[in-house]
Amino acid sequence: MLESVLVANRGEIARRVIATARRLGVRAIAVYSEADAELPFVREADEAVLIGPPQPAASYLDVAAVLAAARATHAQAIHPGYGFLSENASFAASVLEAGLTWIGPPPAAIDQMGDKINARNLMEQAGVPVSAGTHDPVADVAGALAAAELIGYPVMIKAAAGGGGIGMSAAADPAQLTAGFETARSRAERFFGSPAILLERYLQRARHVEVQILGLADGRVVALGERDCSVQRRHQKVAEETPSPGVSPQLRERMLAAAVQAGLTVGYRGAGTVEFLVDVDTGDFVFLEMNTRLQVEHPVTELVTGIDLVEQQFLISDGADVSFDPDGVTPSGHALELRIYAEDSKRFLPSPGTIKDWAEPSGPGVRVDAGYAAGNTVTPFYDPLLAKLCLRGADRSEALERARAAVAAFTIAGLRTNLEFHAELLRSAEFSSGDYDTAVVSRLRP
């Protein structure tokens, strides 16, 4: 097992990685910005290094500062969490060049999957289904209009180097495409450093279903089940569950096989997620993208498999076997995750502020991964995630019951949160039935 790990991240994911490290007797090192000095992840690490001011570019994204902190603390390995530097192939390469263990896939795999256009093309060649879309970056509006004629409207405009749902928009006709293209391009440049745009066929009714894979040290790739992440606002996930109520056993088998194929194609190592869209009307599925890191919603997979995915990441990065039998994974029960955001429940607008009260629910099947505690200040510099409220039940019905009780029992005062929205989601006929798609939130907020 690793001797030590520096977690190059913050908030709930840093806390969660540190918790596994400490459980396994691995020395845990945190890095933090001035804005995060009081957060739980800083005091729960064995050592913590201040690396800069609140702005991410000067702290969590500052490669030199992170590597300097690793040197100063004699860290053996670096875990990048999600977001920030986790899918930065050149950071991964720098970590390896520094003689440290990189807890993630080879830089080449990050590179190949980091560009959505390249990833789609690679998957298509590997026999993984992809939707109709562009094979090269779209240079200008004229190119976009021409491509859309071939793909067929409606189309989705996306940043090729993008993530987090940012910089995506749909266009139902040439006028909308013309209007949306330039906005998409400037956002892509601003947020992801590349103006490259791709277009894809937009599915009218789709479920976002992703598959958790692990690339083992011996080269095998195993799939640990799927997660339904269709509950989204602004193309960002708000709730996820496993198993997906919209996936039959036959579809599951095909999707898991496609995800394994995707992993093998890029020589994947470690934890990764292959994202698909399931066309509700036809029952077909298509590859969307691959995330070469741990996902926010990984706990639901952990709850039904009993596997600690961060522990597996540590083992794989160390060249060791995983702690479970890869041929014997049988998920049981149902798990749900609700992302508790610092935003109001009506319009989902950001609500930074200081937390006056914080009381988490507890009880059978309840798991809370919280980034903050009472007294902490939530600043505008980072994403709005306060905590992940996760529930496990013997079946979906029990998981939903536990979720309703847990949401009612969760108290966060001092800023606005989306707890009220989650209560509404859990009461809604559409979500309760399990028969929902990616437009479910828009129907709750017409």
Added chain:
Amino acid sequence: MSEVRAEMVANVWKVVAAEGDSVADGDTLVILESMKMEIPVLAEDSGTLTKMAVAEGDVVQEGDLIAIIQ
């Protein structure tokens, strides 16, 4: 005269209007960014932008002055 103030703590991402500009009700004056979300700040009056009180990269607190329209 109307004062345009920040409704929440946020970063000033883009300053779109400049001092001396003629602005109309609904025009975007600045775009704030908070927690990875863009928040346009709009003029609620028509007139001349006589003061732009923020610059790109500033952090504004709730209630801070952003601009004055006369």
